[in-house]
Amino acid sequence: xxxxxxxxxxxxxxxxxxxxxxxxxxxxxxxxxxxxxxxxxxxxxxxxxxxxxxxxxxxxxxxxxxxxxxxxxxxxxxxxxxxxxxxxxxxxxxxxxxxxxxxxxxxxxxxxxxxxxxxxxxxxxxxxxxxxxxxxxxxxxxxxxxxxxxxxxxxxxxxxxxxxxxxxxxxxxxxxxxxxxxxxxxxxxxxxxxxxxxxxxxxxxxxxxxxxxxxxxxxxxxxxxxxxxxxxxxxxxxxxxxxxxxxxxxxxxxxxxxxxxxxxxxxxxxxxxxxxxxxxxxxxxxxxxxxxxxxxxxxxxxxxxxxxxxxxxxxxxxxxxxxxxxxxxxxxxxxxxxxxxxxxxxxxxxxxxxxxxxxxxxxxxxxxxxxxxxxxxxxxxxxxxxxxxxxxxxxxxxxxxxxxxxxxxxxxxxxx
Numbered sequence: 001x002x003x004x005x006x007x008x009x010x011x012x013x014x015x016x017x018x019x020x021x022x023x024x025x026x027x028x029x030x031x032x033x034x035x036x037x038x039x040x041x042x043x044x045x046x047x048x049x050x051x052x053x054x055x056x057x058x059x060x061x062x063x064x065x066x067x068x069x070x071x072x073x074x075x076x077x078x079x080x081x082x083x084x085x086x087x088x089x090x091x092x093x094x095x096x097x098x099x100x101x102x103x104x105x106x107x108x109x110x111x112x113x114x115x116x117x118x119x120x121x122x123x124x125x126x127x128x129x130x131x132x133x134x135x136x137x138x139x140x141x142x143x144x145x146x147x148x149x150x151x152x153x154x155x156x157x158x159x160x161x162x163x164x165x166x167x168x169x170x171x172x173x174x175x176x177x178x179x180x181x182x183x184x185x186x187x188x189x190x191x192x193x194x195x196x197x198x199x200x201x202x203x204x205x206x207x208x209x210x211x212x213x214x215x216x217x218x219x220x221x222x223x224x225x226x227x228x229x230x231x232x233x234x235x236x237x238x239x240x241x242x243x244x245x246x247x248x249x250x251x252x253x254x255x256x257x258x259x260x261x262x263x264x265x266x267x268x269x270x271x272x273x274x275x276x277x278x279x280x281x282x283x284x285x286x287x288x289x290x291x292x293x294x295x296x297x298x299x300x301x302x303x304x305x306x307x308x309x310x311x312x313x314x315x316x317x318x319x320x321x322x323x324x325x326x327x328x329x330x331x332x333x334x335x336x337x338x339x340x341x342x343x344x345x346x347x348x349x350x351x352x353x354x355x356x357x358x359x360x361x362x363x364x365x366x367x368x369x370x371x372x373x374x375x376x377x378x379x380x381x382x383x384x385x386x387x388x389x390x391x392x393x394x395x396x397x398x399x400x401x402x403x404x405x406x407x408x409x410x411x412x413x414x415x416x
Contacts, residue, residue, distance in 0.1 A: 051196055053205045056227035057258045058320045059292045060175070060207055062097025062138070064266050067237070067296025071103035071153060074121040075128050084299040086135050093311045094320060095295065097175050097207075098132050099140030105154035115143075115155060115164055129171055140175025140207070141168060145191040146182035156182060157195060165198035165206075173206060178226075180212035188212040189221045196225050209263065209292070214248065219255035219262060228261040228292055235265035237273040239404060243355070246285045250329050250339075256290055258324040263292050270297030270306035277405040280383065281353065283309050284406045287319035288327035288341050288351055314382040315408065318349050327351070330369065336362045340369035347412045349382070354401040362407070363397040375413055382408040 063081060065073040082098055085091055104125075106116040117125040132139040143149065143164060144156035157164045157178070168176060178195055180188055192210055199206050210226040212218055213233050222229030231252055232245040249264035256262045267286060269279045286293060295310060302310075318327075318341065327341030327349070335356035341349050348369045352362035366373045373394045380386045383406075389396075391414065398407035 051208060051224070051226065051259070052200055053208070053227070055205055055207045056260060058322065058324065059261045059290050060097055060209075060228070061094040061293040061316075061320075062099060062140070062175075063095065063295040063299060064099040064101055064140075064177075066101035066142075067235070067266055067268055068271055068298050073100060073103060075123065075125075078128060079131060081299050082132055082135055082137060084302075085137065088299070088302070088307065090295075090299070090311065091135075091137060093313060094316055095293070095310075096136075097138045097140050097294070099142070099175055099177060099294065101142045101177065102149050102151070102179075103153050104141065107154065109155055109160075113160060113163055115157075115160070115167055118154075126171055129173065133172065138174035139172070140177065140209075141173050142177045142179065143195075144179040144181055145188065145195065145212070146180065147184070148182040150179055150181035152182060158184060158191065161195045161198040162201070165195065165202050168206065169199075169202035169204040172204070175207040175209065177209040177211050180215065187216055188218070189216055189225070192225050211263075219252045223255065223257075223260040227259065228263040230263045230265060232264050235268060237268040237271040239274055239278050242268060242274070242278075242282050246282075246289070249289055249291070253289070253326040253328040256324075256326040258322070261290055261292060262326060264289065266292070266294040266296045267310075268296055269309055270295070270302055275404070276305050276309075277402045279306070280309055281404055281406045283312075284315060284351060284383075284408050285339070285353075287315050288339055288349060288408075290319060290324065290326045290341075293319060312383065314386045314410075318343070318382070318408075336360055338362070338364055338368040342370065343410075347410050350409045350411055352398040352401060352407040352409075354403060354405055357403050359400045359402055361397055361399050362401055363395050364409070365395045366411075369411060371411070371413065378412045378414055380410040380412070382410055386410065 069077060104117060104122055106118050110116050129139045146156040146158050148156050196208060199208055208226040210222055210229040212230060214231045218229045219231060232248045235242055235245050245264040249262050252262045269283055321343050323344035325342055327339055329337055329339045331338040337353040339351040343349060350364050350369045352364055354360045366375050376391060376393045378388055378391055379396050380388050401407050
């Protein structure tokens with residue numbers, strides 16, 4: 001019955017009307033592949049029709065000022081960050097966007113309504129943007145679909161969408177993060193398309209990041225409006241807060257794809273309140289879930305451990321895989337979990353995740369990741385320089401995964 005197209009079509013229609021996949025569409029189900037292909041194709045086409053900017057074919061990578069600097073951000077700090085990105089070679093690993101968050105603007109607009117940079121902290125915004133571009137990087141700004149930004153720190157764009165979009169295009173901005181504070185009470189799905197249309201009319205491709213924190217089932221309408229959409233409230237540099245954002249984002253995997261991505265918020269790796277293993281888990285999950293990878297620490301003071309995590313090209317490749325399917329959780333057994341994601345080259349990436357307080361062995365069955373148990377596969381450890389650990393049939397066991405840690409494997413079928 002499961003292989004019958006009529007039964008699959010009925011199951012798919014049921015799933016497309018809900019916000020999470022059923023166990024019937026597990027990785028081992030033949031219906032799942034049809035569901036993934038149809039749902040992602042449908043949503044990506046919808047996103048292209050709605051936004052039409054050609055951006056976000058893979059999740060964006062870069063840096064954002066908020067998690068570490070909040071409202072203390074200045075032009076001097078941004079210039080130092082850009083220099084550090086280039087000197088440390090982060091751009092060579094894919095980190096291209098340099099994004100200012102809240103607090104870059106003056107408290108009031110010019111007499112003609114134009115948004116103004118804060119003259120004390122950002123005395124030469126156009127010069128700063130030109131500096132970023134001269135280094136081969138891209139530049140992003142923050143605004144809000146309300147009268148003010150969060151905390152009333154600067155003017156929002158509500159009622160000024162066209163003027164602000166034109167200003168950002170004139171400045172040669174490449175990315176807009178658009179928040180959802182101090183509004184008129186209307187639904188975000190009413191206000192957000194107004195800025196989408198204003199950006200489209202400028203003729204400049206500007207990545208449009210919706211930051212409305214998961215309200216009103218944004219994953220259902222976000223693909224027609226933005227290149228990414230926040231699915232959660234703000235992250236924090238604490239294990240419980242970080243992992244709760246991953247849990248919210250995990251069940252939304254059918255609604256992301258090339259051109260539009262679920263966004264569980266920016267990276268906290270390197271900000272100091274989590275362990276090395278917890279940061280490694282944070283980065284692994286964000287890569288597997290195809291989340292935007294926006295560094296949130298002070299890059300000028302980045303530790304060797306932080307650099308090691310953020311520049312693992314094998315793990316980054318999972319995030320940037322052009323197939324563009326978001327990874328999902330397929331098995332929970334107490335505090336042990338299995339996550340997986342298919343790759344364009346026919347391999348699968350499997351994540352064994354230990355949520356517990358002590359080390360644990362975790363066995364990954366091939367059926368947990370969409371392969372038959374009879375398959376013979378080569379297994380590569382992505383956190384050990386993609387070292388091949390052996391050829392296995394049926395399963396592989398990750399030994400002594402630390403508390404709050406992961407093992408991340410690429411599983412490659414081989415002919416027998």
